[in-house]
Amino acid sequence: MKLIKEQLYVIITKLINYSIRERIYPNCLKIAKIIPIYKCKQKTNCINYRPISLLSVFNKIFEKKIYNDLNDYIENNNILYTNQFGFRKFHSTIDALTKTHDYIIEELRQNKKVIGIFLDLSKAFDSIDNKILVDKLNRYGIRGPFNDLIKSYVSHRKCFTLVKENASDIREIEFGVPQGSILGPILFTLYINDIKSLSNKADINLFADDTNLFCSDLNYNSLVQKCNTALKESDAWLKCNKLTLNTEITHFVDFSKKSNNATVTKLL
Secondary structure (H helix, E strand, O other): OOOOHHHHHHHHHHHHHHHHHHOOOOHHHOEEEEEEEEOOOOOOOHHHEEEEEEOOHHHHHHHHHHHHHHHHHHHHOOOOOOOEOOOOOOOOHHHHHHHHHHHHHHHHHOOOEEEEEEEOEOOOHHHOOHHHHHHHHHHOOOOHHHHHHHHHHHOOEEEEEEEOOEEOOOEEEOOOOOOOOOHHHHHHHHHHHHHHHOOOOOEEEEEOOEEEEEEEEOOHHHHHHHHHHHHHHHHHHHHHOOOOEOOOOOEEEEOOOOOOOOEEEEOO
C-alpha cells in the first residue's frame, strides 16, 4: 500500500466520502480476525487466553477519518467527564494518580476519614450494548447522518478465530465495541461517560473502565453509609447499562487509618 499510495489515496478518499454520504460502513471492513494468545494456567481452558483482534488496514484508514471528526466534536463541546483520564490527549495515569493523591491528602488535612472503592468491570469493552451506545451519542448531540454511520459501524460486526492454520466459521458479534480498533476506545469512553452523575456521595475518577469512588466524612459510621449508598447506586447504573461488576477483584481501601500501610479488604 505504501508503494502505491499515490494511486490509492484518490480511490480510498472517494469510497470513504461515498460511505459517509450514504451513512453506511462497509460490511467487508467489519470482519475481525481473532488470534488467541496464551496468558497463564491451564492451556486447555479458553478463559486463560487473551483474544487479539486484527482488522483490515483499509478499515484503520476509514476509522481514523471518523475518529478525527468525532474527537474534534467531543473536545470542542467539552463532553467528556473531567476526571476521565483514559484514552485522552494530554491525560495519563500520572494525572489520575495525582488527582487521587491530592483529593485524599486534602480530605485528611480536614480531619476527615477517607475510603476508596476500586471497581473492576468484567469484560467491559465486550459488553457494550449497541442500542444504548447509539442513544447516548444522540443525547450528546451526535445525531443525523453521523449517528447513522456510527450505528452502521457497530452493527452486524463479524469475527473468526485463527489458531495456527485453522480458521473457525465467521460469526456475528452481538455486543461490544471492536477490539484492536481506533474508534473502540473513544466509543467506550462516551458509553461510560455518564457514570459521573451516578452518585452525589462519592468523588469519581476514571481511567477507561477502571472506576474509583472516594468517600469522606468526619464520622466513620456516616462514611460507611456513604460508601454503601455509592455502591448501591453504582450497581444500579451498571445494571441499566448492561455492565457487570467483577466482585472478586473489586476492593476498598481505608486511607484514614493511622498505620503506615493502608488496609485492603475484598468486598463481599
